[in-house]
Amino acid sequence: MTETPAHIPPELRALGWDEEWQAVFLEAGREGTQPARLAVPRKKSYTVMTATGEHEAVVPGKTWHTQGAAGQPVVGDWVALEVVSDTASPVIRAILPRRTILTRKMPGEKVAEQFVAANVDVLFIVCGLDQDYNVRRIERYLALAREGGVKPVVLLNKEDLVEDAARFRDEVTESAGEAAVLSMSAKDGTNLEALEMFLGAGVTAAFIGSSGAGKSTLINALLGEERQDTQEVIEGTDRGKHTTTRRELIPLGDRGILIDTPGLREIQLWGDESSLDDIFADIAALTEHCRFRDCSHTSEPGCAVLEAVESGELSEKRVESYHKLSRELRHLATRRNEQARLEEKQKNKRFHKMIRKSPKPRPW
Ligand SMILES: Nc1nc2c(ncn2[C@@H]2O[C@H](COP(=O)(O)OP(=O)(O)OP(=O)(O)O)[C@@H](O)[C@H]2O)c(=O)[nH]1
Ligand SMILES: [Zn+2]
Structure with missing residues (x-):
């Protein structure tokens, strides 16, 4: 039964x-x-x-x-x-x-992971088609999404400022692997409906991108209104003092739930090299054909990566970006404090212990 x-x-x-x-x-x-x-x-x-x-x-x-x-x-x-x-x-x-977790490196000396947002299904990576445009940064955000188990979608905003949005889309698509790449304008609403394809009942979407990329404009456009700051009265020592805070979780009825948190607005890279191979799948595939198994793809004879650059099949900038990101990740990995991951593990253990302790599950 x-x-x-x-x-x-x-x-x-x-x-x-x-x-x-x-x-x-x-x-x-x-x-x-x-x-x-x-x-x-x-x-x-x-x-x-x-x-x-x-x-x-x-x-x-x-x-x-x-x-x-x-x-x-x-x-x-x-x-x-x-x-x-x-x-x-x-x-x-x-x-x-947690089903998914977006993390960032904690500022300061000690390398530690800071949890920023949980249970996000889709991460909208917002990048303006103005001076904000930077493929390498988009690649970092893509890595961050994948490390957290979150599906990334790249939004190239402010397409009203450029004549050839398609050129930017193509360039980013080259780096984006499986991720969708859309261009749009939050200001005049162009292609806003394409975004809705990634939303829907029960779907939680978060936004990441530089200051000025257009995240707030975009969220307001999705809301169909200006987002209201919420008034709050701080009690205790600051009794009666009014401060305004923004609700960071915004339900859109049957269109899903938006998350916009300051923690995601400025973020540093934290991750491991598996995501690197994911983002640079083209380079990862080439490395299999290098003559030496431990090829560093910098000067070795028979390096398939260098050959691809030579033949124009692969851009030199992309290889540089690959090396840079890979160096940073290695550096981080050696300094990494495993504490945060351990803690999450223990917490899950505790949760399951709690489950085992109650023989008769009851509805709430
Ligand atoms: N031309 C143009 N301007 C836009 C577009 N979207 C946003 N802007 C402008 O870009 C500026 C920054 O937009 P915001 O929405 O505040 O950017 P943000 O990402 O929320 O920035 P922070 O709050 O600092 O993180 C504003 O002046 C917007 O009017 C767009 O599609 N086209
Ligand atoms: Zn090589």
């Missing part, structure tokens, strides 16, 4: 909740909690969205310190929220295991 699937309220679906999340959540069987999605991480609290609306939630202090970076919820996370009483702040009891 098959069980009838539990009913999912449309308000939760609009936030990206689906049967698969539901199954994980029910299995965990945490009594007294409900699913909530993280909309704004703040210093001491988190704005979360549930089937019934927005709440200002907290994480118990202990969890905070024992779990480290991976234990901190980020925008896009699904959490188990416990609403204790009408007066007390709701408490985040657990973070559901």
Whole structure:
């Protein structure tokens, strides 16, 4: 006999909740909690969205310190929220295991991974067809998306400023592997509908790109209105002081959910070389034909990469870019602090332990 699937309220679906999340959540069987999605991480609290609306939630202090970076919820996370009483702040009891995670290198001396956004399905890489245009940067963003398990889509914005958008599309397509490359104008709405092909009910899309590339204009165009800043009253020492913050998670009804977070706006590369081979699939294929197995593709005789450059089949700039990225990745790899990954692993372990501890899963 098959069980009838539990009913999912449309308000939760609009936030990206689906049967698969539901199954994980029910299995965990945490009594007294409900699913909530993280909309704004703040210093001491988190704005979360549930089937019934927005709440200002907290994480118990202990969890905070024992779990480290991976234990901190980020925008896009699904959490188990416990609403204790009408007066007390709701408490985040657990973070559901993430489907995807976008990360960046933490600024400063110590190399550590910082989690920026979770459970993103599509990453829109926005690049202006003005002085912002830079194929190498797009390649980095592509690598970042792939490392996080997120599907990248390149948006060449401001096509109204150029005569031959197709030329740019072709150039980027050469570097983009399987990723779709679109040109458009957020300002006059040209080709905006092409973007909608990647959105849809339950799909979470995030935006990345330099300042001025047009992300806000694009999001407003998708919303069909100016995004409103949300007013917030800080309590405690700054009692009564009004600050405005932006909601970073924007539900679009049955067209999906948008994530726009400052953490994604300026990002450094963090990853490994497997993505390099993915981005530079053409070069990776050539390296198989080099005479020496440990060819560095810089000066060796019989190097298939150098031969391809010689014959004009491969651009020299692309090879330079390959070497540069590969050097950076190696450098990072040796300095890498495995801590963040370890923490995520342990957190998942803990989550599954929690599942095992509750023999009778109950619906929430
Ligand atoms: N010509 C043209 N200008 C655009 C287009 N899209 C955005 N702009 C302009 O580019 C400027 C920057 O746009 P924003 O949307 O603020 O860029 P952003 O990526 O959100 O920038 P940050 O908020 O700094 O990260 C604004 O003056 C927009 O009007 C476009 O398609 N064509
Ligand atoms: Zn070679």
